[in-house]
Amino acid sequence: MGFSLVDELPKLLWLVIGVAGFLAVIGALLLLVDAGPRKTRTEWWQATLFLAPALILLILGLVYPVIRTTLLSFMDSKGAAWVGLDNYIAMFTQPEILVVLRNTFLWVLFGPVLATAIGLFYALLVDRKRFESVAKSLIFMPMAISFVGASIIWKFIYAYRPAEAEQIGLLNQIIVWFGGEPRLWLLDAPINTLLLIVVLIWVQAGFAMVVLSAAIKAIPDEIIEAARIDGTGVWTHFWNITLPSVWPTLMVVLITISVQTLKVFDIVRTMTGGQYETSVIANEMYAQAFRYDNLGMGSALAVFLFILVIPLIILQMRTNRRLREEQR
């Protein structure tokens, strides 16, 4: 049974029916809006029709699940009996899960800072250069690639062949050129986790670069002009003018990437499957809940992830507000 177009037709047909049906319903809804009571002071009828589809989906698909998952985290693996804090206690005592927490800590420690630093450095290097737009596209491109694709790209770089054979992975080849022994990089803890973090940095540096570049360009020309007349050096210029000016944006970028990093799943799943001591919270949550059918532990991990994300988001919202006030 190879690829045949006939097998694919039902899928495409359902796609067309699904989209057409949806649009027809929305069209009818818009007509209904104006058929109902008009010119009332509170527009209940209109509000209900406009909001109901989205709100029903959000309540059923997010609000209720959040409550349910929180409850499940205090229950056993089948979600049948209450076990109190057992899942949380297990989480912080089981050696395998402690490794997971340590790895997540490593990810958040290295990933966001390095991605942001590289992004800022590169944005400064290419600022107002003739080749700026092309140079930026090159760094930015990995943002469009899926984490799965990025993982395969990097797995190929880390590929291993025994010392007597020719290497096919670039990293081992470079080691061999310098007279070293090739290694099975992805099997070596804890360096394998660092090599996985490289993939994240590779993807996220482009995001940091684009956002920070916009911030650099927004520094008022007068300030730059004044500094130039004073004849400040590149280094002083960076510390006294550029960095303070982009600082709030830098924080937003750093926090945004941190949140992404906390939830990282695809890279670990594709490159090692979470084996060889590389698992992180998001991957362990998936494994516990959907592989080992331990709903309690899976939910506890999800709740812990949620708790880690909350302070970051609050910090981000406050920075955002400060940025907005500065604009005024």
Add this chain to the structure above:
Amino acid sequence: MSTSPQSPPAEEEGGGGVRKPSSPRAARDDYATHVPPLRAKENPAHSRESAAARVRKRLTSTTASAIAIIIAVLWTLPTASLFLSSFRPELEIKTTGWWTMFSDPQLTLNNYREVLFSPGQGQLASYFVNSFVITVPSTVFVVVLAALAAYALAWVNFPGRDWVFLGVFALQIVPLQMALVPLLRFFSQGVTIGGYQILPAWDLPGAFAFTNVWVAHTIFGLPLGIFLLHNFISQLPTTLFEAARVDGAGHGVLFRKVVLPLTVPALVSLAIFQFLWVWNDLLVALIFAGGDVSTAPLTVRLAELAGTRGNEWQRLTAGAFVSMVIPLLVFFTLQRYFVRGLLAGSVKG
């Protein structure tokens, strides 16, 4: 590269390019109101610089360019090496490094033919169709539903409006991990409230099974979608609505004839993000689309190939590119919307 976002100021006159916002937040405000672009001014101080200073500046500028080029090469090399390798014959990929191909070039399209169409090799063409069938509705649903909700939250009068908006805003912080287990239960067991079956279990056969993934992706895309579009729609001038109301237009007509046409740039930005997000997603697909050829998307299949056949590089290299073609096309043709959306805060949790 006329579509590139960071084109020089002179090219931004059309209002298409990003207008150098100073922050993600500013960009959001910026693209609703038409602020004229900042222009890089001529530099009057330039002539006053001494010759020595100019030489020094030229030198640092050259060093900067050199470092920039090194970083750019480092960043491009991984993708380029995989791309070049995907055209090498199986035996070559598995036994020699891709850097040897420059002295002994052997190229073939065999890898692509096999990985796309042979059942034992990946049959990615079917998964490509699945990715497409998953992504298009998930994008359309989110854009349309988010636009409707954002409009109501901005311009329809009802008590508690601000609270509803705050609630939706707060939902953005929920990691989707929190929703996976209960949502999957809805699909497999239906919804019961107090012993009453509100919705039956969805045991959808064949192609109908795509509906699960559509619904899941739509739910996860809505909070950010509503938030982004609300930022845009709420900034439309009030006079626009007053004029239309005087003419007797209801909210349905207003939305269709006035708001939608004016919101197109924001809708496109959101659509691109949702499209790329869904196309590149692995987690939601793994859980809601199942793992076989009838519904699983490319990402699921590739992750599987990378795990079970991690050394079949002829498949992985070509397969990875099959999955990247569409995102890269979208990225390069619509880069300026992509950047604009990014600056407006379109990063999903």
